[in-house]
Amino acid sequence: MELPSQRKDWVLTREALDQLLEQLDSDRDRAAEKYEQIRRRLMKLFRWRGCLAFEEYTDRTIDRVARRIAEGAEIQTASPYTVFYGVAMNLLKEHWRKSERESEMLDHLIQSQPSAEDPEDLMAQEEEKKEQEARIACLRHCLGRLPSESLALIKKYYAEGDVLDKEQRKQMAAELRISVNALRVRAYRIRGEVEQCVDDCLNPVRSA
Amino acid sequence: MGGKAYNDDLLVRYLLGQLSEEEQSQVEERFINDGEYYERLLIIEDELRCAYAKGALPPAERELFKNRFLIFPDERKKVELAGAMISELSTIALEEAAEPLRAHGEKRNWRERLQAIFDFRSAGMRLAMAAAALVILAAFAWMAIETSRLRNRVAELEASQKAREQEIAQQSDEGRSRLEQLGRELEEERNRRALLEQELAQMREPPSAGGDAGLSIVSLILAPGRIRGGGETKRLTIRQDLSQVRLLLNIGERSAYRSYQALILNSEGAQVWSREALRANKGQGAQFVALRIPARLLAEDDYEINLKGLTQTGELERVGDYYFTVLRTR
Structure with missing residues (x-):
């Protein structure tokens, strides 16, 4: 059995990372891009599987693959992504096997905890309220900056219609003379721009 | 999206956790390898999010969305x-x-x-x-x-x-x-902060390996094992009648983080317990992050604790890793 201390002895070194990138693609830039893609998709995979420590598990998946490569293994499949998926699933299975029963017990424990007013909680709530107000102000600012066609599209798509209604999507796509797929992608990307704009507005230092 | 045909209903059911394990694996293997398929999933995820926010999801799906997505802050x-x-x-x-x-x-x-x-x-x-x-x-x-x-x-x-x-x-x-x-x-x-500080004052030495008879809680002070040059692995003996284990993680003299997140893993790397939004408490000459864990979650095994700190800008940074071994007695 691998003890935590033994496992922790191995850390992702620069050399191991280079070897991993080399296996992903011989072109350094493309390899870095693939690495980022894998990381993003693994994080989503763990989230969609309900793993709260999704970042931790993503790092551990990448570390495990990198360790295997550092120990001499080679990625044999046509798609390196599949190797990461296999390791991620093993980690998930280990996680479920041990923690399913315990998490149920913990849920029960959390639900049975008594409630009490705490000044720090109240302060946190107050902070959350202020943050919410700031978010709304930023949102108005960001919607105001959208080109009129983009604003009209998301207004119709999200506010006036039912986003899950296939018939409405078809009708709207026909009015705009684009395919339903193009409509959905366009609406999604405009929403992404708005979210990014709100994030930048709330964190001007980080976005600078 | 290249005009590819996708089974949106299948993807909705994947996101809401309604597929069999085999079907889930099929969807996952595909999105891991196929960027367009992955983007389609992101679009459907966002449509579900908007439908939820608008109150447009049917009750059953609304409940599934809540349980599957709203667990993440x-x-x-x-x-x-x-x-x-x-x-x-x-x-x-x-x-x-x-x-x-x-x-x-x-x-x-x-x-x-x-x-x-x-x-x-x-x-x-x-x-x-x-x-x-x-x-x-x-x-x-x-x-x-x-x-x-x-x-x-x-x-x-x-x-x-x-x-x-x-x-x-x-x-x-x-x-x-x-x-x-x-x-x-x-x-x-x-609520236990005041009590903790009193206990910290009394704990000039770490508690003995044996749990204190008659108490329902056993406490142990841990120093980080990696960033401070390898602290010893402490042993914690848990009697069968103990209900709670309190671990006090020494984080040094100053707390530079808004809050902390702790994750306990067993020797196989499986998550045993985790908690977010933990606060640092002042003790004698150092600050501590206190964890209170139901004793029954800790079987006889080696454990590690990954402690992360939430910075002022909302990033999570690794603070340190702590190790301990649990022994069980009657």
Whole structure:
């Protein structure tokens, strides 16, 4: 059995990372891009599987693959992504096997905890309220900056219609003379721009 | 999206956790390898998020979404933002719908002004105008009816807007109640702060490996094992009658983080326990993050604790790793 201390002895070194990138693609830039893609998709995979420590598990998946490569293994499949998926699933299975029963017990424990007013909680709530107000102000600012066609599209798509209604999507796509797929992608990307704009507005230092 | 055909219903069911293990694996293997398929999943995820925020998901799917997505704090914020965006867009749509009605009202005033001009004409003109009196009266009557109709329409629109705002407020309440539930998870730790400080003062030496007989809680102070050059692995003996284990993680003299997140893993790397939004407490010459864990979760095994700190900018940084071994006695 691998003890935590033994496992922790191995850390992702620069050399191991280079070897991993080399296996992903011989072109350094493309390899870095693939690495980022894998990381993003693994994080989503763990989230969609309900793993709260999704970042931790993503790092551990990448570390495990990198360790295997550092120990001499080679990625044999046509798609390196599949190797990461296999390791991620093993980690998930280990996680479920041990923690399913315990998490149920913990849920029960959390639900049975008594409630009490705490000044720090109240302060946190107050902070959350202020943050919410700031978010709304930023949102108005960001919607105001959208080109009129983009604003009209998301207004119709999200506010006036039912986003899950296939018939409405078809009708709207026909009015705009684009395919339903193009409509959905366009609406999604405009929403992404708005979210990014709100994030930048709330964190001007980080976005600078 | 290249015109590829996707089974959206399957993807919705994947995201809501309604697929068999085999079907889930098929979806995952595909999105891991196929960027367009992955983007389609992101689009459907966002459509579900917006539908949830708008209250447009059927009850069963709403419940599934809540249990599957709203367990992540950043997801709750995304849903809130989606709800706020839809609310803003609805307001803009209502304002645009009301605009022609307002313009109509302005036209009526212009007609009134014209009539006023005619009233100041000569007596002859007034006589001539008298012939049209019936027509004017009819026009007034029509305008009164039209005004009333327009007012009703505006009132309807306002009522519809209010209903939408109430709906959004209700959704915000649900988000808040989830936050409150999470807040309650922290209460136990916080309520014990005073007690912890007293105990820290008494703990000049780490507690003995044996659990204190007669107590329902056993405590252990841990120093980080990696960043401080490898602290020893401490042993914690848990008696069968102990209900709680309290671990005090030494984080040094100063706490530079807003809060902390702790994750306990067993020797196989499986997560045993985790907790977010933990606070640092002052002890003798150092600060500690206190963890209170149900003793029954800790079987005889080697454990590690990954402690991360939440920075002022919202990033999670590794603070240190702590190791301990659990022994069980009767």
